[in-house]
Amino acid sequence: MRFIKAEKVTFEYIRRDEDGNVEGINRAVDSVSLDVKEGDFISILGANGSGKSTFAKHLNSILLPTEGTVWVDGMDTKDEEKILDIRMATGMVFQNPDNQIIGQVVEEDVAFGPENMGVPTQEIIERVEESLKTVGMLDYRKDSPNKLSGGQKQRVSIAGVLAMHPKCIVLDEPTAMLDPVGRKEVIRALRALNDVEKITIILITHYMEETIYSDKIFVMNKGKIAMEGTPREIFSRVEELEEYKLEVPQITKLAYELKKQGLRLPDCVLTVKELADALSR
């Protein structure tokens, strides 16, 4: 089933001088059309300024398209009466966990969302417990968020969104500020949410290796969708990605260079295991 449909979405920022006169128009998103199926794990790649974040903000009505339409779970994001339903259907997680955590205690922070939705107390308690369990943070429920590592904080942010029972979570560079283990923890939690809870995941990232398990990758360039396909389709186009200021995961790069040297390898290698299998044959 289709969960998100964007049709020719364009978004323009209007630049004004001090007197409020229009100085120019920046088209941050330029006629983007895409479909996301319910339960998919989607990644969006693109250089800084390619329009990824601006587009993502259209997925729960933070921004409304200048032209075109976005449907989330069948609802038009421009429909003001549906705005709460849309925001409950799609949760967002941002880059810096410190800006998203407001509670003094982990479980209090996670309860903030459902509390605001008017969920009955007993159910909030259940939801908090279940969300923290899903991201592997239940042991820290009584702790102060200040004491947590970056990866743990980010998982608490995700639990906070989960407690609102969304069908989809959009994450805008959730791992940019994390250390390697923190990064792995977050990505593992996302894969589990997708696999087990069937939550649709839309991940924006600059780390190519985080996207190799996606069902589909969209590459944005100058506000447009420049490439779309499975990780294997995308990462086999090394030179094209470089044009868009991106790269391929280090393992893929290694296999690509070995192939150039004349070794017989499959077209696009994504994991260490694949490379080892191919070379030891």
Add this chain to the structure above:
Amino acid sequence: MPIITDHLTYVYGSKTTLQKTALNDVSVKIDDGQFIGLIGHTGSGKTTFLQLLAGLIKPASGTVYLDGEDIYAKDFDKRTLRSKLGIVFQYPEHQLFEETVFKDVCFGPKNLGVDDKETELRAYEALKMIGLEDEVFYQSPFDLSGGQKRRVAIAGVLAMKPKILILDEPTAGLDPAGRNDILGLILKLQKEQGMTIILVSHSMEDVAEYADRVLVMDKGSIVFDNTPREVFKHHEELKELGLSVPQVSVAMSKLREKGLPVKTDAITVEEAVKEIIRVLR
């Protein structure tokens, strides 16, 4: 202008119930022109260490010698420290504030008391060094792309002509091309101007590629101090410290497990390609 830290210790919330030793008895010597990669999980003490090197906070005990002088001595003039040692904080572009790019870069040297003519000359040189086009000089820094803003912020530090440049995660949140630009610039500063570089990074791949020496921090202490090749041999220990090794290093170990007799100490794609080709031919 070597830096020596002598039993450097820092305690947060000293004599309170929240007392925490953030840096514990660190003694290292950093020689001129070295490119140091400083790694460690979130909360391991990296930032505290940098702040102490830059004279921004006072140690509980121990001290820092810059060029033989104790920077925490009563009669030490902190202004000389500012001109010798430049520090680029996380997300330095948040500190841009002037009307034009050029004025922003002038701010540092002006504050050091450098005369106007020299200030402008330095600003011009710094902006050329970071590879910014002339026509951007008189634009508002807020109209630039993320990667450009960050380079302007770095230029602001370079205009103070430091001999030592400290950078705290300078590539966080940048796309791969932007990351390579910044790291290439830093390498150029080290190679061409003999600048000492201390780079904090969460990217093991970047540290492997650029640093001559890696310091690994954990719980306020330095637990490894060696070349990247030696440090990244410790796969298991690093994992326990919340870190990892470059993806190619993992690949080489895996290949060896699978029976391909490769040496496992490659830390860059280039080295791994050579080694695999050597074994297979």
